[in-house]
Amino acid sequence: MNDHTESQNQEERLDGAAEAAEAAGEEQSALRDALQKLAQAETLIMHQKDEVLRVQAEMQNLRRRTEQDVEKAHKFGQEKLSAELVAVMDNLERALQVAVDRENESVKSLLTGVELTLKSFADCFRKFGIEQVDPLGEPFDPQEHQAMAMQENPNVEPNTVTGVMQKGYTLHGRVLRPAMVMVSRAPVAGIDEKA
Numbered sequence: 001m002n003d004h005t006e007s008q009n010q011e012e013r014l015d016g017a018a019e020a021a022e023a024a025g026e027e028q029s030a031l032r033d034a035l036q037k038l039a040q041a042e043t044l045i046m047h048q049k050d051e052v053l054r055v056q057a058e059m060q061n062l063r064r065r066t067e068q069d070v071e072k073a074h075k076f077g078q079e080k081l082s083a084e085l086v087a088v089m090d091n092l093e094r095a096l097q098v099a100v101d102r103e104n105e106s107v108k109s110l111l112t113g114v115e116l117t118l119k120s121f122a123d124c125f126r127k128f129g130i131e132q133v134d135p136l137g138e139p140f141d142p143q144e145h146q147a148m149a150m151q152e153n154p155n156v157e158p159n160t161v162t163g164v165m166q167k168g169y170t171l172h173g174r175v176l177r178p179a180m181v182m183v184s185r186a187p188v189a190g191i192d193e194k195a
Contacts, residue, residue: 075172092118133168135161146178153184
């Protein structure tokens, strides 16, 4: 019986070892599945983090663009009105330039009124960021000036503004109306000079 018991014990040990090996195999399989699911979850988390960061960056960009748009609307919203007021300023300046009889008392008081109105307009323009561009003697700048004619002038550098036909205006640094100017050019050597 001893052999039989020993054989039975050995069978039981083998069965136990097989069960243990099977259990270990199942544990390893479960562990592999768990590690695979963990890797998938980590990948998903990384993708979601990237997505969240992208959305946050888009929101910051949108917020910044919106702030810039609001700022531009505040700065340049009155652009059309400003352009119309520039024409009024031009007319007031012309009225002062063409006044003939400045010694006549009735004309003198009228001119004083026009001068005060012009000063008031100039103060208003400064307050709202409208600057006058009067480039006489400055180099020609096509961004701020509109050349109406070119004239030979040996006394100044070529491309210098020698006359202003109409002053220009800017609104917060942006051209509202370019100054209409006459620009100097270098004298052209004639054919007769060689002879």
